[in-house]
Amino acid sequence: MTAPTQKTLTASRAASNEASRIAWSARVRYYLPTIFIFFAVLVVWETLVRVLDVKQFILPAPSAILEAFFGSLTQMLNLGLYTGAEALGGFIIGCSLGIGVSLATSRWTTARETLLPVAIAANSVPIIAFAPVMNNWFGVSNQFSKMAIVAVITFFPMMINMTRGLTLVEPSALELMRSYAVSEWTVLKEVRIPNSLPYMFNAFKVCSTLALIGAVVGEFFGGTRDALGVYITQEAAQFRFQNSWAAIVIACLLGIGFYLIIVAVERLAIPWHASVRKTDQ
């Protein structure tokens, strides 16, 4: 391989810009079939409901759902914000604890021996069991009871992934740092933490889904009328299923939005990682 000249460097940069432009239109073309299928499903759904005269308590038509959705748009958005806040609050608490415990256990063996069994125990309890407990502890109409549920659900996946990220380091990298005669803190800062970032974002993506499930399911066990889960069950109980479905749409949008935000932050935080960077260079 000959030494690089200025010309080859400029050429390679121009080629990579061209590649980005091509990549964009390729990406749009990639999603076109999915978008097409999505709308096709809606059309088929609508047609079937009308043709077969499906009762609205079995499956409402997309048109009815959209009508209910835009009909009470402010209410829908408020429901989304109320439950979204619980999901987000619980996510922040659970993930912070998960990261904190992970850092402690990777650094100090005594911490690992004390905290790990507790973490595993916390993970074993099914949400359906402790949701009523949290509602009782913090009050059914208190949003914090749902945040607590979400915190418990998101804690373990976060901790486990973070611990992997902190400990699954190339042994040669640790030998290299040993040859530099550095402290454990420096190894943590320079090697373990950057190494753990892809694992951390992985956990964020998983936890974002769990957070929403936790919040909504927690609300099934009791909550105010402002809550998405309560609204869904109450509207279903009154056979106004198009309203339930409209609320489900809100929940989906929340989940997707949450996920996309994490993907965007990931792209900024770890542009060097194989899963994030532009393919082949």
Add this chain to the structure above:
Amino acid sequence: MSVVTIQAVNKIFGKAPNQTVALQDIQLEIEQGEFISLIGPSGCGKSTLLRIIGDLITPSNGTVLVNGKPAEKARLDRDYGIVFQAPVLFDWRSVEKNVQLPLEIMGKSATERAARANQMLELVELNGFQKHYPYQLSGGMQQRVSIARALSFHPQLLLMDEPFGALDEITRERLNAELLNIWSHTKTTIVFVTHSIPEAVFLSTRVVVMSARPGRITQVIPIDLAQPRGMETRELPRFYELVTQVREALRGSEGIK
């Protein structure tokens, strides 16, 4: 004063009765500016010996002095740089930031770090790739960055553990020539572990032949080829003679079980 003095070093892994004697009775002195290759069959302990010099493994017996100090003190004083078979670059750092890593650890100023990094990248012929990331480089290029990093703080001693082992023959020969060029510029003492006989003969001032486990030094062969060595050196009759000499020493050492 010798840069490295190894006296009566043994290394035993594990506990009786399931122990492995990796190294037995190693005695070696390495002078300033030498290029020493350690060559031997797989499992002969050459990588272990290299790591003992770098205080990454402690010997079971014996003493190791580096720059006149115990190996541990030399490591704490950061007297050596090390290059492994894998480049071990940090994916999250650019090429220049990877080269600057030891300088950051040593608390050098930003201007000094930048200057030294540029100097080293120039030396390994990777000027212009400062802002690139490791994934954008080929294996050979990554290994050159690794060498630049190891030399960035101008250590007196450079330890290399089969650095070109993962590369193809053509790139390997090219990097051999580049390494000799760097060595002539920096005058570093180099201890180089390899499996390749031509590589050992081409690069070294002395070739240390080791036996199969338990690893012992069976022969030390001085290489009297003229410096500076280039591609033509590999075609000299003397080169072939020395390669044969090393090969026979290895065959002989394998006979000793």
